[in-house]
Amino acid sequence: MGSLYLVSLLLGIMCMLLLDHRFRLFFWHSPKAAAVVTTAGVLFLLAWDASGIGLGIFLRGEGTVATGLLLAPELPIEEPVFLLFLVLCSMVIYTGTRKLLDRAPTRSADSSGSRSRVKDNAEARENA
Amino acid sequence: MTYLRLALAFISAAIIAGVIFARLGRAKGEGRQHWRAVGLAFAALAVLTAVFDSAMIAMGLFHYDASHILGVKVGLAPIEDFSYPLAGVVALPGLWMWLTRERDREHRQSRKYLLSQALLASRPVSWINTAYPFAAAMLLTTREVTWVLVLGTFYFLIPYNLAMYGINDVFDYESDLKNPRKGGIEGALLPPRLHRPMLWLAAATNVPFLVVLALAGGPAAWMSLAVSAFAVVAYSVAGLRFKERPVLDSLTSSTHFVSPAVVGLALAGAVVTPGLLALLVGFFLWGMAAHAFGAVQDIEPDRQAGIGSIATVIGARRTVRLAVVLWLIAGLAMLATPWPGPLGAIIAVPYIVNCAPWWNVTDTTAGGTNAAWRRFIWLNYGSGFLVTLIFILQWSQAS
Numbered sequence: 001m002g003s004l005y006l007v008s009l010l011l012g013i014m015c016m017l018l019l020d021h022r023f024r025l026f027f028w029h030s031p032k033a034a035a036v037v038t039t040a041g042v043l044f045l046l047a048w049d050a051s052g053i054g055l056g057i058f059l060r061g062e063g064t065v066a067t068g069l070l071l072a073p074e075l076p077i078e079e080p081v082f083l084l085f086l087v088l089c090s091m092v093i094y095t096g097t098r099k100l101l102d103r104a105p106t107r108s109a110d111s112s113g114s115r116s117r118v119k120d121n122a123e124a125r126e127n128a
Numbered sequence: 129m130t131y132l133r134l135a136l137a138f139i140s141a142a143i144i145a146g147v148i149f150a151r152l153g154r155a156k157g158e159g160r161q162h163w164r165a166v167g168l169a170f171a172a173l174a175v176l177t178a179v180f181d182s183a184m185i186a187m188g189l190f191h192y193d194a195s196h197i198l199g200v201k202v203g204l205a206p207i208e209d210f211s212y213p214l215a216g217v218v219a220l221p222g223l224w225m226w227l228t229r230e231r232d233r234e235h236r237q238s239r240k241y242l243l244s245q246a247l248l249a250s251r252p253v254s255w256i257n258t259a260y261p262f263a264a265a266m267l268l269t270t271r272e273v274t275w276v277l278v279l280g281t282f283y284f285l286i287p288y289n290l291a292m293y294g295i296n297d298v299f300d301y302e303s304d305l306k307n308p309r310k311g312g313i314e315g316a317l318l319p320p321r322l323h324r325p326m327l328w329l330a331a332a333t334n335v336p337f338l339v340v341l342a343l344a345g346g347p348a349a350w351m352s353l354a355v356s357a358f359a360v361v362a363y364s365v366a367g368l369r370f371k372e373r374p375v376l377d378s379l380t381s382s383t384h385f386v387s388p389a390v391v392g393l394a395l396a397g398a399v400v401t402p403g404l405l406a407l408l409v410g411f412f413l414w415g416m417a418a419h420a421f422g423a424v425q426d427i428e429p430d431r432q433a434g435i436g437s438i439a440t441v442i443g444a445r446r447t448v449r450l451a452v453v454l455w456l457i458a459g460l461a462m463l464a465t466p467w468p469g470p471l472g473a474i475i476a477v478p479y480i481v482n483c484a485p486w487w488n489v490t491d492t493t494a495g496g497t498n499a500a501w502r503r504f505i506w507l508n509y510g511s512g513f514l515v516t517l518i519f520i521l522q523w524s525q526a527s
Binding site for chain 2: 005026029030032033034036037040041044045047048050051052054055056057058059060061064065066078086087089090091093094095097098101102
């Protein structure tokens, strides 16, 4: 029971990596850049956590689904894992959305242009 | 500080970084698609946050001090919690776009080249000179390692130097071309096509830190950060170029090293005492003397290139004498600090001894002071060591 949260997070991370792998979105698109983005993101959010903890805003719960292991006062071991998940999730959604948007024809001029090219090809074939 | 203020600090930092990276990274016409995708991704993340944050809070994984939050909630999730995914999705895709920008090889190489140039330009050997005053000032005041200390030390270690020397290299391009000593074969000149990217990089790496540090402190921190950032820009930027205005050049140069300490004191909420003021004045005069003395060796080349400095205007002899006197007053100022501060007065002695042989230097023999300048760089390491010992003494005495 104590590791339910941690296990769910790790499963979530695995799901994100599967999506990444299947659609070549992030780490499977450009590993170096993905590593830089992930590191920067996790460190940025950790600094945010640390400042919130330092100011006494964020308090760790005594939830039974957490391991209770602490990295620092009020900072459970699950937190960096959660932040890693959040960064991966954000980037998978963003890169996926970009892929969909970039694939869809953006302007009607483009689509009519490609249609006429198709027509031209058909005509060319007929002529041949 | 409430959660909202904290969130605003980090969100503004993220937005600034995100916008700048997107500007640097977008190909023609890519900007619209990028921001549309960011918007859609945030919409999706907001829904996920509403559901899962509520679930996590319901399971008692974490909670908030009620006095620090607004109280507006979506499900169980406080509205401020949505700032995490917002900040992430605004900043990181921009960085990603910049890093993965598919272009011809020349462009990819130029990004790599820009990063290595920026790193080289920031003079890693001297990173410690700005980070140390900040860290020491803050640590000796608060006597504990806080996130502000870590963040600020990192800022004054790398991004600050990157801005200072990066901006300098961009705006020195013109004068370096004219300067026979710096230009030509030897010239480590930054190619003009990298000028704009370098300035954007300086902004992207500095503004977010400045915003977060400013929000971590009060008016005193805002003032000192503003002065510090202004000195970095004004020293070399076209139009201001304080480095070419006699006296102002030494004042600005010294501000580069003293202002991190003042920022550290302001963030730590230090009480201003006469002893502390004496210490800062001593440090400031030391920095002025160092800059002025350094300018003496460049009198000839600077004059040939038509560049002004404190040394070209008041002459070699008077500049050297001024530096000696400044070091002397700096040493005397240390005597006005509480124990063990007066020990620091000893530090002035080697500088004066090193510089004194040029008491009667002339403008034609000014180039010879280069020998003393080289020793000077080593003296700094020795002084840093002595200063550290004094700090340790102060630390153990107070605890």
